[in-house]
Amino acid sequence: MAIEETRRKILSVANKLFSQFGFHKTSMDEIAKIARKAKGSLYYHFASKEELFTAVVANEINNLKTQLSLVVSDNTLPADEKIKEYLIKRMEVLYTSANYHETLKADFFEHFDFIDNLRKELDLWEKQQIQSIIYQGVDDNVFENQNGNIDVLLDVFIMVLKGLEIPFFLQNKYENLRPHFDDLLRILIKGLGK
Amino acid sequence: MAIEETRRKILSVANKLFSQFGFHKTSMDEIAKIARKAKGSLYYHFASKEELFTAVVANEINNLKTQLSLVVSDNTLPADEKIKEYLIKRMEVLYTSANYHETLKADFFEHFDFIDNLRKELDLWEKQQIQSIIYQGVDDNVFENQNGNIDVLLDVFIMVLKGLEIPFFLQNKYENLRPHFDDLLRILIKGLGK
């Protein structure tokens, strides 16, 4: 119990600091001080700064998955609305998952290889989810069949989806652009739809 | 002349290293060593590491603007094709502008204020270019009038545009996704179009 408590405390403080100041500008020293733990303790629980950061990000990815699963498995929604819900929920969760942004930094920008696996796993998982929605949409005659070339449609959609992470969240334009959400989705769905 | 040569050499080496290793992992020491200049010389020409980085990015932004201007001012293209060309050219230039990616890091990620102005200026400039294309498209009856609410359309388009920077280039998926370009554009244009 005590050990779990310490680990949790460290993770919690690390989460806050990494998201506030970024990976580089957050030092192990500061995490230790704010968590009221010895610096050595951080290394007892996490082999390195990178591993600590990875653990923090893993937490948020799990949270994102949980939330999105609820949408995907909601069978009361038609495919076009479901994909809209998926997008909105995704944005909302990411908006509060500050460290996932750090993942972006790490993965895209800083060439932090140590985060790669988490990213790739999530990418794959999301692709599967959206695939299932699109298949549902094609089955239900909501989406165009795309001449059977659904994989391309899927790739494009994911591409846009992930692309939106940046302007929406990293630039802190969520509030500004939230009102345009419907327009965006209309255009995307129209592009997808029959 | 000699001074220009030195400056160019430093910029050139800095460009290569920054794009290869990122801002943080590139040290002034290494830039100096590879450029075969004294470390002090870097500081003679650039007041700080940040200023050197800024100069590198400014170069690439100017290059990007020059290339895009050619597309925008090409009056032989209809609006829908012009916007397609704009997007493609943008991707191509960015693909070879490795340090613009560093800008992204700087701006989005590390909150490097010193790059802010360059980014904002470019954002504004691009918005104006695309605005002119969309207006042309509405005038020529190629795009829907959007009930006169062209600004929203503009915001959404730019949002997608900028969002695409990430998955396409920073993940080095350019080659993978290049074949899907037409599909993406079809969907986007269809979303925009009448």
Add this chain to the structure above:
Amino acid sequence: MAIEETRRKILSVANKLFSQFGFHKTSMDEIAKIARKAKGSLYYHFASKEELFTAVVANEINNLKTQLSLVVSDNTLPADEKIKEYLIKRMEVLYTSANYHETLKADFFEHFDFIDNLRKELDLWEKQQIQSIIYQGVDDNVFENQNGNIDVLLDVFIMVLKGLEIPFFLQNKYENLRPHFDDLLRILIKGLGK
């Protein structure tokens, strides 16, 4: 215990080097090397070079206060002899407090604000001590009442007192001038006295 040992070792080496070469010409590198500690260790114990220097000076000031207190509280001495003893003891202690001289540099010369507080505190403390001696002297009818304007007398005396720090010690003229001490004091006391 170990930590105290390390701290003391650093302080001791810093004391020696600062007094020998001055604040500027003593580098943290050299202190570390001579103390056989890692440079990082200096920064573990002292946040900055300035703080280390301040700690060194604080030590000497405390020592000075302790020594002078013995004189002031010695009630077997009449005021004129006590003030003479005070002056002599002051000179003697300062003569071996090489880094207090650095304080002078810091305070007077280099305008090092970070030493200001220590200096001011000491100034105030000394003023109080001497004030008590002079009051005693006036009470005991050893010193002239100065028409009740003792503060002026006090200021002048302290002025001379502090002024003497320089020629006596910083110019290493202690040995040369030590023999003239009695003459100096005779003149000063005569100036003060009835």
Add this chain to the structure above:
Amino acid sequence: MAIEETRRKILSVANKLFSQFGFHKTSMDEIAKIARKAKGSLYYHFASKEELFTAVVANEINNLKTQLSLVVSDNTLPADEKIKEYLIKRMEVLYTSANYHETLKADFFEHFDFIDNLRKELDLWEKQQIQSIIYQGVDDNVFENQNGNIDVLLDVFIMVLKGLEIPFFLQNKYENLRPHFDDLLRILIKGLGK
């Protein structure tokens, strides 16, 4: 002419900057920039930073000597008033000779050997001046003969004189203490006098 003009300009700017920021915190770069001269020009006229500083100080010492000579050679004054005038004039000139203070720093504190000669020369010169005043005073029966031991009296007086440089000027207490001047002098003269 032009060459003299350049030299003068450099000296003038150096004087201002050294006195404002001190020797260490004034860089050759800044002197060159403010003097609107190339850095290389400073080295054409002065072999090193130290030599430039020395030249600046030499100027002020000459000025001090000139002013004090006027007092010493004024034969209308009795010795006690002359010594008072000497002290006052000395203070006044020093108060406006900011770089002489730097000399003090350099000589006393920073162990700048390169300034030593100037200091020693001035010390000797002043000792001669004051000696002549005291001899005049003894001759005129204004000062006590001190049992023929005038050298001691001389040393003590110079000691106090130089000691006063610090509290009066370097601590910027000139204005504060100017009103106490008469009291100080009264005490000193009383100590010296019959």
Add this chain to the structure above:
DNA sequence: AATGAATGAGCTTTCATTCAT
């Protein structure tokens, strides 16, 4: 399980000085 003192490699930056022109 936890501590925290100690480490050392690495960083950016400063600046007096040199020298070809």
Add this chain to the structure above:
DNA sequence: GATGAATGAAAGCTCATTCAT
């Protein structure tokens, strides 16, 4: 006489990591 580009040694400081306890 004057320039200013170039130098390189040195400085203060940071921080992830280790390890004896």
